[in-house]
Amino acid sequence: MATTERFDFSAFDNGVGNSGFGFAHGPGVDLRPQLPETTPDLIGVDLTHRIDVADVAFAAAAGGASGKPGGGGGGGGGGISFSPYTTTASAYNITIEFKGGSWTQDLHDVFVSAADRLANLIVGDVQNVNVIMKGGLRLVDDILITAELKNIDGAGGILGQAGPTSVRTGSYLPATASMQFDIADAANFFAQGLFDEIVGHEMIHSVGFGTIWSYLGLVSGTNFIGAKATAEYNALLGDGSAAGVPLETGGGSGTAGSHWSEAIFAHELMTGYIDAAPDPLSRMTVASLQDLGYQVSYSGPIDGYALA
Ligand SMILES: [Zn+2]
Known part of the structure; x- marks a missing residue:
């Protein structure tokens, strides 16, 4: 699909910018x-x-x-x-x-x-x-x-x-x-x-x-630095000191840099691995959507979540 070539992916060096077409998959299967x-x-x-x-860690473990x-x-x-x-x-x-x-x-x-x-x-x-x-x-x-x-x-x-x-x-x-x-x-x-x-x-x-x-300049090093999500992370920590939310560093492209850290946030929905249910959707994830520019509601269906 030629349209893929129109866009400069260089802004996506964190690896989420393309979809791993180079990975082996069944002949004739076009995932684009x-x-x-x-x-x-x-x-x-x-x-x-x-x-x-x-x-899906649960499935793998099982x-x-x-x-x-x-x-x-x-x-x-x-x-x-x-x-x-x-x-x-x-x-x-x-x-x-x-x-x-x-x-x-x-x-x-x-x-x-x-x-x-x-x-x-x-x-x-x-x-x-x-x-x-x-x-x-x-x-x-x-x-x-x-x-x-x-x-x-x-x-x-x-x-x-x-x-x-x-x-x-x-x-x-x-x-x-x-x-x-x-x-x-x-x-x-x-x-x-x-x-x-x-x-x-x-x-x-x-x-x-x-x-x-x-695009939005919301990643610095291995942290998500949106103000709203960072404030929610500090609320989870209780001490208000972190400058950003730690991101996943393992797992390769598509996982690293585009999820919350599995080591820290474990079963939260937006870590890089889906764990055995439930996988709570935290206020921090909702806050990160606000950091993207969306108007969000904190009275919506958010799960209870605490750091382990
Ligand atoms: Zn994901």
Whole structure:
């Protein structure tokens, strides 16, 4: 997709700027998202990052699915077609479009619930933007997320890929995002009660967590330095001394630099590894969305969270 080449990824040296296409995956499987055209209002970007089943620590610890069966796993047809869903919980509207032929009511509902939750945390309208993509011109108010279930490599291996596919000029807030999951892994994680955590985590990346930080100058060294999130971290510490929130340094590109530190924040939702449920969504994560420029609500569905 030539549009990928239009954008200078050099601002994304932290590794989240590209999606690991170089990693081995099944022949013929193209994980690249469709990128909108760059216009004066919008920059088409590929800020998606690949997610591996191994990033779900609970599954790995349980010995689940590290192999790579040759088959495509379940799915690939016979699923339900769903109309797009748009949140109405607040002035921040999230539209989810469901692509692929493997949707079940349960998997659909996970995305709807995650979007509803996020629309209760991000509550302020963001500037509408016209997006030119395959299929024509779309007016996006406020973010369009394409959710896709597809056969990637069967159970184990690649879980999927998610992140923004365009950002607004000026604010850099994402206008479109792509969330793709391997149907076999989605079904397995749903059965384990973890798919909601995974989708919630990836949807927060899709609105900018860890993906647009470089644009906004919010990372210094291995810390996230947004004032609101830093204040929440200091509240968790109780002593108010930290200059930033420690970020993950391990795990390679796509994990390091774009998540809270697993060593410090353990099971919080936005560390680089999904742990056994529950994975609480903290005030600190909501505050980090405020640091991106969103209007947020702290009376929304935030979980209780304390440092271990
Ligand atoms: Zn992540």
